[in-house]
Amino acid sequence: MDFSGFMALALDQARTGFAEGGVPVGAVLVGAEGRLLGAGRNRRVQQGDPIAHGEMDCLRQVGRLRSYAGTILFTTLTPCMMCTGTILQFGISRVVIGENRSFAGNEDFLRSRGVEVTVLDDPDCVALMRRFQAERPEVWAEDIGEG
């Protein structure tokens, strides 16, 4: 599967979030057959909602599914523990991560529970997070529970 298109879509979501004044993390869910199921972005600031990380907002936008078997979650930033627990609970099969330089993620924990994990180390994803962390450090600290 060519990942670049789906990660570009997730990055578009992240950039939209940044332009809205929010935390620039975007996510996309793709079905087992390679079809786009939905996209989302972190909306903590925009909606005043602490659980609206990019991955969570994406799953909310997709809505109810009977099964997540075979689905692939693309996220511009490595999942925090909330999003990691959600990936495991929902039974998402694979996670493709834009970058994990800006945040210490849970890749090994996901792998230990049977999730396939790929880290792209995408320079555009890194650059966006670095800019956000430099410009809005207090929002970033709050979003990762270090407020």
Place this chain on the structure above:
Amino acid sequence: MDFSGFMALALDQARTGFAEGGVPVGAVLVGAEGRLLGAGRNRRVQQGDPIAHGEMDCLRQVGRLRSYAGTILFTTLTPCMMCTGTILQFGISRVVIGENRSFAGNEDFLRSRGVEVTVLDDPDCVALMRRFQAERPEVWAEDIGEG
């Protein structure tokens, strides 16, 4: 601290959810000083939102906090892996659980990461879940990712 009042409030939320046709799980967040911060309930069915478990909806209702240190989360049913990850990510200090007979929870995992966990084994919480599981098994299966 007297837990009965807060658990009664969480159970009220669960019963409201059941009356709405939803998954009957309720939750309440209490601050370090014993003040009620907010309450919520599972709204998967009501809002078509797969991440709206009781604990998650409660945290959304409370809104943004700079810190969850010292907070206590009351929930009528033991947290699933999504809610467990969220409790850890947010740094919630303690979880008081109505019952864990109806679902295999993650109490030991929470404890291993430093969260204080109390299970009340409340017969009213058990009775409500048993009734729901018997009357709407397909909604329950979907909610715990076994749909």
